Amino acid sequence: MRVNGCISRREFLHQTTAGIAVCASAPLLSNQGAAAPAFPEPAVRARYWEPLGNNLVRCKLEPRQCEIGDGERGVCGVRENRGGVYYSVVHSLPSAVNVAPVEETFLHALPGSKTLQIGTAGCNLQCKFCNTWQMSQTRPEEAPFQRLSPQQAIDMAKNQGCKSVCFTYNDPVVCFEYMCDTAALARKNGIKALCHTAGIIHDEPLSDLTKVMDSIVVDLKGTTKAFYKELCGVDADRVYNTAYRVARSNCCLEIASPIITGLNDNKGFVTVMSRWMLQNVGAGVPWQLRRFYPAYQMMDLATTSLITMKEMQEMARSAGLHHVYLCNLARPGDNSILCSKCKEKVVQRIAEGCEILGLKEGKCSQCGQAIKGVWQ
């Protein structure tokens, strides 16, 4: 077939096709070798749902009340209907587990201690300013995950010297079963359970949650329905309702507000919030003003000015709130706790240092005034 060392047309075509085939299949072959571990099948049944017949279910965890067909998931992306049974997909499969100072999320809980922060994928809000959107605004299959059962989480907290476990990062309402199981186990083991939520949850699951939690941070991000509707995609009423109910439970409450440039970094926000807090949750509830950094879909906004934040803190204090803190700063400032009555410094907390000066069994050692929080 060869003529003068050249190859025939047919040969050429044969060889080229084979070459192309090898090139095309090469990436597929290499991919198979390095495939990530598959996300486990859902194994833990969800709570708070009802069957609607025909393999449909209705989620009754939070006020959206998603109606979910077979093989589908709720808006959170982490609760799935499998043949008419509703499962929590992320139970024991957190995306982030970190040991961190408790002051990152809680200011009136075990000052100066470490906490085990746990977060899963998925969220029932779509805040445009989310700073953990890589986890919260994704499906669990697309986020990193690790296996950590409630028992393992408690063991880990003990080994790492943490005095508490804290569900944060995403909205832990979506991993409600995981959070409640871990919290119940934590209590048995003498570890405190904390969570940071946006407060979009029905009343029944909330009352279950307050029974196992020691302290809850509720985010109050804005004061108007429009704010919540446009920026978070949820109903503002439910959030305020949650804060109201937590304040009346045995569980401690803290309020956190991201201060977003041009949206709520104004006097009006402080006025409305402090009035609402005074009337509904009490002046002793700590209020965290959290600095906002451009993230997710709000990259074009400026970060919160520290001067503005300090002004807002002063305003809130003069409006009658006892504990107003500036949080989420790169370098923690002065977050000392003052007694609400005699203004004595009960916990000195400047930068990373923390010293308990005059706090006995949750009371100011000077005047005996009780200070709300988890102290031991």
Place this chain on the structure above:
Amino acid sequence: MDENFEHDNSRREFLKTAASLGILTACSGCPLIADTAVYRGKDYPVKVISNLPKKESVTLKPAKYWKDTGSTVHCLLCPKYCQLREGAMGPCRIRVNRNGKLYSTVYGSPCIVATNSIEQGPIYHVTPGGRYLAVGTAGCNLRCKYCQNWQYSQTTADDTTNYDLPPEKLVSIAKQMNCRGILFTFTEAVLCIEYSMDIARAAREAGLKNAVITAAYVDEEPLADFLPLLDAIRIDLKGFTEKFYKDVLAATLSPVLNSIKTAKASGKWLEVVNMVVPGLNDDPVEFRKMAEWLMQNVGPLTPFHVSRFYPAYKLRNLPSASVSTVERMRKIAKETGLRYVYVGNCPGNDGQNTYCYKCGQMLIHRIGYVSVDKMEIRNGKCRFCNTSIPGVWT
């Protein structure tokens, strides 16, 4: 024969070259000596330092100013506020996420170390003619299309030759070279903030001054931490429109304006520089707005440098700004009430000298960016009329 001839030829060429090189060196040396009468018997302020220990590879140092968001680290150093995934590097090319923690790749490894006179900043109202140890590390958070140090700023620490200089070592070199202080320059000093702050602390203990050259594209918190360690800060206000900052620098204007206000409020010596780029920020109307803003926010005593653009990096296609443009800008700035407006990059121009605003006498005569041959300020006051001239003179 052939070979011999060639050999002969090359040898002759060699001798020729050597001779001409010698003449050239002598020629270039002469004006150098002639121009710097002030430095007779003294060392020239600009010197290359040889025999610095080199670093073999990049080392990581835990960074400051970041938060963990669970799946990423959120760098809070500059107003880009990057969220970096595992293994990722910020657009500054020096801060990296390794195992869920943020590290700086340039701690203790500057890529440029030289002695400079402080005028090269330009900083004109601080120890005129003083020799400073200028340090720069790789990387920058801006993407200025006309960067003059792009070989250092627009690259990673992997691609530059770095010296192994921990803060104490650097300070001891500064003392050894008879420097007045440390000048953080060339690239962005606030990006290697961990290193800069440690140097500044060590330098202050050693009795040296700290001066920083920055674009001030930095968050309020690190700036507030850094400022108390400094003696002088020179901020680039590169334009006065968000569009210019976005198109030419890939940054935003408002954080820079905030930084300028913060720096002024801190009481540290502040100077502001604007470089006039033809066709991009040479609109006299915008320029007047900038000068008025400065007048309102930093006051008439802050020196303002209007610098001339030379084609560099990605703006090689533009002509250099004409001296007349720069002089016109200077006039505009003076009209708004700023007292100390200088022209930059215009050698020999009268606009780079300092005059007493009251008696009009020349107080400081500058030769280029490197030397001062007339200094009529005594104890911070004009020698002729006793008017106090703002600045750090001792």
